[in-house]
Amino acid sequence: MSVKRSIHTDAIHSAIIAELEKINFILAGEVVKAFSSMKDREESALAKKTLELLGENARIAGECRIPLCQDCGSVVIFMEIGQQLVIEGDALSTAVDAAVGEAYRKFYLRKSIVRDPLRRENTGTNAPAFLHTDIVPGDALRMMILLKGGGSENMTALKMLRPTASLDDIVEYIAGHVREAGPNPCPPLFLGIGLGGTADVAMVNSKKAVFRGLGTSHPDPFYAKLEQRIMDAANETGVGPLGFGGVSTVAAVFIREAPTHIASLPVALNLNCHSLRCSEAVL
Amino acid sequence: MSPIIISAPLDEAHIASVRAGDEVLFNGTLYVARDRAHERMSAMIARGEALPFDARGQILYYMGPSPAPPGMVIGGAGPTTSSRMDPFTDVMLAAGIKCLIGKGRRGPAVRESLVSRRALYCASFGGAAAYLNRKIVSAEIIAFEDLGPEALYRLQVKDFPAVVVNDICGGDLYESAIRA
Secondary structure, rough: OOOOOOEEEEHHHHHHHHHHEEEEEEEEHHHHHHHHHHHHHHHHHHHHHHHHHHHHHHHHHHOOOOOOOOOOEEEEEEEEOOOEEEEOOOHHHHHHHOOHHHHHHHOOOOOEEEEEOOOOOOOOOOOOOOOEEEEEOOOEEEEEEEEEOOHOOOOEEEEOOOOOOOOHHHHHHHHHHHHHHOOOOOOOEEEEEEEEEOOOHHHHHHHHHHHHHHOOOOHHHHHHHHHHHHHHHHHOOOOOOOOOOOOOEEEEEEEEEEEEOOOOEEEEEEEEOOEEEEEEEEE | OOOOOEEOOHHHHHHHHOOOOOOOEEEEEEEEEOOHHHHHHHHHHHHHOOOOOOOOEEEEEEEEOOOOOOOOOOOOOOOOEHHHHHHHHHHHHHHHOOOOEEEOOOOHHHHHHHHOOOOEEOOOOOOOOHHOOOOOEEEEEEEOOOOHOOOOOEEEEEEEEEEEEEOOOOOOOOHHHHHH
């Protein structure tokens, strides 16, 4: 197969900076809309007020250029690299980390990454990014960036269910975890669910799932129905916006499923906080 | 119901009068500390040293800001997860702190300490970093500058909003929410 296209890491570097600037300060219109429709469904004054305040936070962040959240997150990047694309310039990870460092310095974003999990010295740049690469057909580079705060990441869960577990068991486990997490992951949540695969694949899928896009439902009606059941069950927990009580605990559910072993049914949960900061670019 | 105004130093009557679920607005001084600052302050107390500020009647806010952009006193300034400070909380309450602001649930030991030491735990609005920035009038680092975003800050705030989660009678807003 002949090489069709090349891209320089400088272009990747600039694109990452542009995306990081956007998602740290501008909350996606769909998320703002979700706050407003959830507010209409709430009866408690505090739940309504909380959702209104989160909308106001998004307005101020954009207008005054203050980050949406002081936890500007771990930078998680999924790159799908066309196998007919040649990447020229720096090593890919060097270019990515340089972009993260430049963006976090230039835009006054909080640097939250320590070099070592036990010795805990801050790298001072918010790098390294957590970069996943996949080789895919074609000659394009698709980049999906997610900022993940520590509070919500700490509520991540993985459970290896029995393969004979019923849909009820799955729904019950997930709603139970959302209830248990309560206020900690900053609900209303954008809940990513990885089903199947090996444990590691399920975890990655739970993070990738959200890139299906807000306002979309699963293309397979079976899973679309399951997403709705999970959302209804989670919203019956009473947790509500920021755990203060209400019916808006989960704003959206995204399932990403994968083939799995006959003995296994991994269920991975990625609880994205209300401040859903993700974007996608194709180079 | 209009929010209750709270300012440090807190007096006993004020602490006794608020209940889980009450909306409050803080005015005046808040001290900011998160994980590493708590670790250091606990060590100072264990060694019998004085804390960098007089804790009696004061309010502690669990937060690690983003850097102040030019022309602002602070950057994004929303609460961080409180439970990480649980192991250090009783010692801070013993030193005189009367109110804690953060987000998320506290463990059973902290909830007991709050009752026995007559102090409040409030949650501010998690993830509302830009909104809360506008409620902070001034910010200064008073200790542990080497810790960067984990330094000990003194803030002056005006109408800084929060909700009472744990009161001195054992009331718990988060528990009531999932029981309802």
